[in-house]
Amino acid sequence: MEVILGVQYYRPPFPEKMHWAKDFGRIKESGFNTVQLWACWGWIESEPGTYRFDDYDELIERAAENDLQVVMSTVAEIQPFWIHRLVPDSQMVDHMGHRVISSLRRECNVGLSPGGCTDHPEIRRRMEAFLGALASHYRDHPALVAWDAWNETRWAVQADGHVCYCDYTLAEFRRYLMDRYGSLASLNDAWKRRYASWDDVYPGKFPGRPYTELMEFQRFLTHRAKEHAKLRYQALRSHDGERLIVAHCARPSTWSSGLDYEQALSRGHDWELADVFDGFGSSHFPVWESLSLADVGTRVESIRSAVGEKPMWISELQGGSARDGLVVREPVDASLQQQWIWDGLSRGAKAVIIWCWRDEVFGRESSGFGFAGNDGYAEGREMAMKEAQGHLQQIHRELRDYHPDRGQVGLLFERSSYYLDWAQNGNDSAQAVPSLVGYVDWAQNGNDSAQAVPSLVGYAKGFEHIQIPYEIVDSQHLDHLDPLKL
Numbered sequence: 148m149e150v151i152l153g154v155q156y157y158r159p160p161f162p163e164k165m166h167w168a169k170d171f172g173r174i175k176e177s178g179f180n181t182v183q184l185w186a187c188w189g190w191i192e193s194e195p196g197t198y199r200f201d202d203y204d205e206l207i208e209r210a211a212e213n214d215l216q217v218v219m220s221t222v223a224e225i226q227p228f229w230i231h232r233l234v235p236d237s238q239m240v241d242h243m244g245h246r247v248i249s250s251l252r253r254e255c256n257v258g259l260s261p262g263g264c265t266d267h268p269e270i271r272r273r274m275e276a277f278l279g280a281l282a283s284h285y286r287d288h289p290a291l292v293a294w295d296a297w298n299e300t301r302w303a304v305q306a307d308g309h310v311c312y313c314d315y316t317l318a319e320f321r322r323y324l325m326d327r328y329g330s331l332a333s334l335n336d337a338w339k340r341r342y343a344s345w346d347d348v349y350p351g352k353f354p355g356r357p358y359t360e361l362m363e364f365q366r367f368l369t370h371r372a373k374e375h376a377k378l379r380y381q382a383l384r385s386h387d388g389e390r391l392i393v394a395h396c397a398r399p400s401t402w403s404s405g406l407d408y409e410q411a412l413s414r415g416h417d418w419e420l421a422d423v424f425d426g427f428g429s430s431h432f433p434v435w436e437s438l439s440l441a442d443v444g445t446r447v448e449s450i451r452s453a454v455g456e457k458p459m460w461i462s463e464l465q466g467g468s469a470r471d472g473l474v475v476r477e478p479v480d481a482s483l484q485q486q487w488i489w490d491g492l493s494r495g496a497k498a499v500i501i502w503c504w505r506d507e508v509f510g511r512e513s514s515g516f517g518f519a520g521n522d523g524y525a526e527g528r529e530m531a532m533k534e535a536q537g538h539l540q541q542i543h544r545e546l547r548d549y550h551p552d553r554g555q556v557g558l559l560f561e562r563s564s565y566y567l568d569w570a571q572n573g574n575d576s577a578q579a580v581p582s583l584v585g586y587v588d589w590a591q592n593g594n595d596s597a598q599a600v601p602s603l604v605g606y607a608k609g610f611e612h613i614q615i616p617y618e619i620v621d622s623q624h625l626d627h628l629d630p631l632k633l
Contacts, residue, residue, distance in 0.1 A: 148292065148391065150546045151498035152488075152536060153181030153218060154466070154518055157206055159190040159257055161508040164202070171209045173519070174504060177529040178536030181216040181292065182206075183500050188277045189225045189258015195233060198280045207290050216292040218500065221281060223274050223379065224301050225252055226262030230270070237263030237270050240316075241308025241408075242352050250305060253510045260305045265375055266315035275382045282386035293390055293498075295462065296379045299397035299430060300372060300414040309408050312350065316371075321345045323367045354573030361570035362563070365410045369562065372415030376423040394420060395428035395462030399449035401560055401607070401619060404600045405574035411565040411599070417453035418621040427453060428460025428498065433487060434477050435469035443487060445607040447494050449560075452619040452627070456550065458497040464488070466501040468522035470515030481527035485535060495551045554616035557631040558606050561622045568599040 154174060156162070162170060174182060184206055191198050203219075210217050231238060231249065239247040239261055249259035263270035278296075285291050303310050310316075325345070328334040335342055338359050342348050351361030376394065383392050396403070400417040421427040429450050433443050451459050464487055469476035488499050506517035518532075519525045539546065603619075610617045620627045 148497075148547070149180065149543050150492070150496075150539060151181045151216070151218070151292070151460075151500065152179055152532075152539060153183055153216070153498065153500040154179050155220075155463070155500060155503035156182040156184060156505075157202075158185040158255055158503070158507075158509075159187055159202065162505050164205075166505070167206065167209050170504060171213045171215065175213040175215055176533070177519075178533035179215070179501075180536070181218060181498075181500070182210050182504075183218040183220055183295065185220050185222050185255070185298075186281055187222045187225045187255065187257050188274070189227045191281070192227050192277055195227070195229055198277070198284070200281075200284055203285075207285065207288055211288075211290040215290070217288075217290045218293045218295055218498075219281070219285060219291060220295040220298055221278055221379070221383070222255070222298050223278060224262065224298070224304070225255055225258035225260060226270075227258055230259060230263050230273075234263055234267065234269045234273070237267045238313070239264045239303070239306055239311040240313040241306060241310055242312060243308060244312065245308065247306050247308065247310060252305065254507070254512045256509050260301075261303050261310070264311050264313050264315055265302065265378075266311065266313065266319050266371075268315075271378060275378065278379060278382035279386050282383045286387040286390070291390060294383050294387070294392045295394060296383055296392050296424065297376060297394035299395060299463075300376075300420065301397070302372070302375065303409055303413065306408060309353070309410065317349070319371065320350060320364065320367050321348055323370060324348060324363070351570065354570060356570075358567060358570045362566040365412060365566045365569060366562075368410060368413040369416050369419070372413070373419045373423060376415065376420050380423055391425045391458065393426040393428060393458065393460055393462075394424050395430060395460060396420070396450075397430050399429050399446050400453070400562070400565075401449045401603055402446060402600055404565055405569050407574070409574075411569035412562055416562060416621075417450060418624050421454045421457060424457075426458030426460055426497070428462035430463035430502070431461060431487065432463070432465040432469060432502075434465055434479055434483075440486065440490070441608045441611040442604075444490065444494075444611045445604050447491055447496070448607065448611075448617065449619050451495055451551070453621070455627075459495055460498040460500070461488075461491045461496050462498070462500055463502040464491075464499055465516065466503055466518035467506065467516050467520040467525065467528075470507070470512050472511045476515070478522040478524045479528070480524060481531040484528060485531050488535060492546060493551070495549060497547070552616065553630050554618045555630065555632045556610065556615060556617040557620045557628065557633065558603060558610075558617060559622060560603060560619050564602075565599045572598075
């Protein structure tokens with residue numbers, strides 16, 4: 148498969164149909180070889196049991212006519228509006244015992260977030276059915292090149308509290324502990340407790356409380372993300388035995404100390420998720436998040452270290468100026484964007500997907516992020532991307548087969564440090580403003596008192612600045628230690 152230089156195009160229902168023919172020709176002329184389409188569960192199965200693919204059918208044909216490949220991003224976490232009506236006991240429960248009221252996603256308003264808890268068997272069944280129907284419908288289309296099976300590994304967005312404490316998740320948590328400890332007596336011995344029944348064992352509630360239950364619940368949530376990844380992978384693979392199935396995180400695990408009400412590593416652990424999928428990637432919005440080139444380097448190296456010999460993707464890369472409601476962020480200069488792209492390719496990326504082609508339309512992100520958008524720099528970006536595609540065509544075989552030499556210096560990533568950090572400090576700055584503003588606040592300032600991320604990333608940035616290749620070694624994948632000298 149050739150190296151993907153792509154751009155996100157469709158997050159329903161935008162861009163509208165009147166733009167498609169012109170846009171796809173211009174995308175091809177700008178040097179891209181791939182478009183990505185968001186296939187949202189809430190949009191496609193707006194009526195129970197009825198799947199409407201008409202807009203995607205036309206889009207994938209437009210792509211084929213312009214010799215563009217398609218990556219289909221399965222956004223099953225945006226659930227249909229009818230989900231709680233048909234599955235009334237499926238709501239998540241927060242740390243205060245309140246049922247979570249799902250609502251429209253702030254940047255994609257075609258369904259509910261967070262929706263039903265995926266520990267509920269009927270939610271799992273319906274989600275698998277959607278993914279299976281999608282894969283079955285498009286598996287034979289020659290333009291389809293890959294599936295992006297889980298977008299930013301989201302599952303608790305807009306939960307408005309720490310989740311999930313529903314009966315289904317509590318049962319799964321206790322089963323997890325039974326497998327981990329073997330017996331209640333062994334758990335009591337390890338935790339220094341005197342629980343009389345498994346029914347008495349409850350997850351930690353809030354940062355600053357006893358660490359043991361808080362850390363164990365975070366560890367369970369990381370495990371749970373891997374199990375959910377397997378569900379998505381198998382649902383697609385059972386209908387499409389050929390295409391690459393990847394996924395991507397919002398930020399690498401090494402940067403994941405918590406977001407809004409989300410616990411550290413609750414969206415999963417890159418090394419474990421990379422074990423499940425055929426490849427793995429991450430999102431990067433450097434200007435929006437005030438990331439230096441060294442910061443971006445540490446993030447890409449973290450994913451590269453996690454995937455090993457599997458394909459590493461830059462799954463979302465900032466296309467144009469970001470928007471946070473009425474706040475206008477700095478534009479994205481073509482030369483800087485090309486630095487991000489070629490730096491990623493030099494580190495072994497097999498795909499770079501720009502977010503997104505046109506400026507967004509929905510919600511707080513409206514009027515921003517467009518590669519061909521209205522921040523005043525679109526023409527320069529298009530010219531630079533067309534030139535980049537010319538270089539890619541000359542060396543596409545070399546890039547396709549290229550894997551960077553392994554570093555001989557290693558940095559140890561120990562997830563327990565992140566669990567302990569969150570159990571003690573929580574996510575102070577983002578919890579104060581549980582919104583997209585909180586996301587940017589975290590990106591720029593981090594957790595007010597967090598220690599885990601800067602203590603690891605600081606070393607990585609040091610090696611970036613002095614240009615010494617390095618590996619990030621997960622403490623549960625210690626076979627990666629073998630080639631290291633330091």
